[in-house]
Amino acid sequence: MSAPEPRTFRALFISDVHLGSKAAKADFLIDFLRHHDAEIIYLVGDIVDGWRLRRSWHWPQSHNDVVQKLLRKARKGASITYIAGNHDEFARQFQGVHFGGIVVADRAIHETADGRRLLIIHGDQFDTVVHNQRWLAYLGDYAYDTAMLINRVVTKLRHLLGLPYWSFSSWAKVKVKKAVNFIGSFQTVLSEEARRSHVDGVICGHIHHAAIESYGDVQYINTGDWVESCTAVVEHFDGRMEILTWAHVLPESSAGKDVLVPVDIIDLKGRAARAA
Numbered sequence: 001m002s003a004p005e006p007r008t009f010r011a012l013f014i015s016d017v018h019l020g021s022k023a024a025k026a027d028f029l030i031d032f033l034r035h036h037d038a039e040i041i042y043l044v045g046d047i048v049d050g051w052r053l054r055r056s057w058h059w060p061q062s063h064n065d066v067v068q069k070l071l072r073k074a075r076k077g078a079s080i081t082y083i084a085g086n087h088d089e090f091a092r093q094f095q096g097v098h099f100g101g102i103v104v105a106d107r108a109i110h111e112t113a114d115g116r117r118l119l120i121i122h123g124d125q126f127d128t129v130v131h132n133q134r135w136l137a138y139l140g141d142y143a144y145d146t147a148m149l150i151n152r153v154v155t156k157l158r159h160l161l162g163l164p165y166w167s168f169s170s171w172a173k174v175k176v177k178k179a180v181n182f183i184g185s186f187q188t189v190l191s192e193e194a195r196r197s198h199v200d201g202v203i204c205g206h207i208h209h210a211a212i213e214s215y216g217d218v219q220y221i222n223t224g225d226w227v228e229s230c231t232a233v234v235e236h237f238d239g240r241m242e243i244l245t246w247a248h249v250l251p252e253s254s255a256g257k258d259v260l261v262p263v264d265i266i267d268l269k270g271r272a273a274r275a276a
Contacts, residue, residue, distance in 0.1 A: 009039075010235045017225075028247075042120050043082045046205060074102055083105055083121065110203070116239065118194075229245065
């Protein structure tokens with residue numbers, strides 16, 4: 001029996017995959033990409049987690065498979081733009097450079113089917129902790145690793161019990177008042193940036209909290225992530241935007257050993273030099 005045809009959309013927006021970290025739900029994303037396709041794809045930052053890769057190397061086969069899947073979509077004609085984030089900030093020095101059909105940018109403007117203009121940006125540029133207190137951002141990153149460890153334990157227990165995927169860390173985030181306040185402030189700041197940029201809305205990532213909200217005449221859209229909520233945003237062919245959640249619990253990857261990372265994504269500096 002042949003596999004069903006993937007659902008096709010006008011545009012697909014994915015962020016915060018964090019390949020290179022143990023928390024990345026690479027198998028979930030591979031399955032999602034297998035069942036969904038789009039003419040235009042935006043990778044909205046933190047696709048590769050350079051921070052964690054510098055601390056300790058972790059790159060199983062499933063992470064390699066995500067990269068290859070995206071490159072395959074580019075070869076088949078999808079227009080793919082890689083917006084750099086704070087965890088993959090190494091890519092920002094290669095704006096405008098193409099790698100395997102994927103172009104790198106710091107920000108972009110996407111025009112929807114119904115004529116709206118949306119600013120595409122990761123969002124870390126408007127996180128004062130990341131830019132003004134970098135040591136605190138790294139400390140928070142270690143705390144986040146702990147939350148992700150708890151998340152993995154909860155996920156395995158639920159899998160053994162035959163229960164669907166549920167994110168402990170996402171649940172904890174919406175229960176903590178400071179986190180809720182930060183999310184609200186972030187959404188407000190990004191909406192104001194959209195107004196300053198004279199566009200109709202903004203699509204971002206960074207805070208791992210998927211949302212589609214209206215702030216007056218501006219639409220705020222966050223793609224979520226692939227370490228907690230496993231969400232993406234799609235644009236239908238009529239311009240309608242929608243959040244998709246992919247909560248399939250798949251068997252453990254057969255990968256055990258780390259593999260070589262494709263130069264298309266990680267070795268950007270060397271690839272750019274060779275292309276020059």
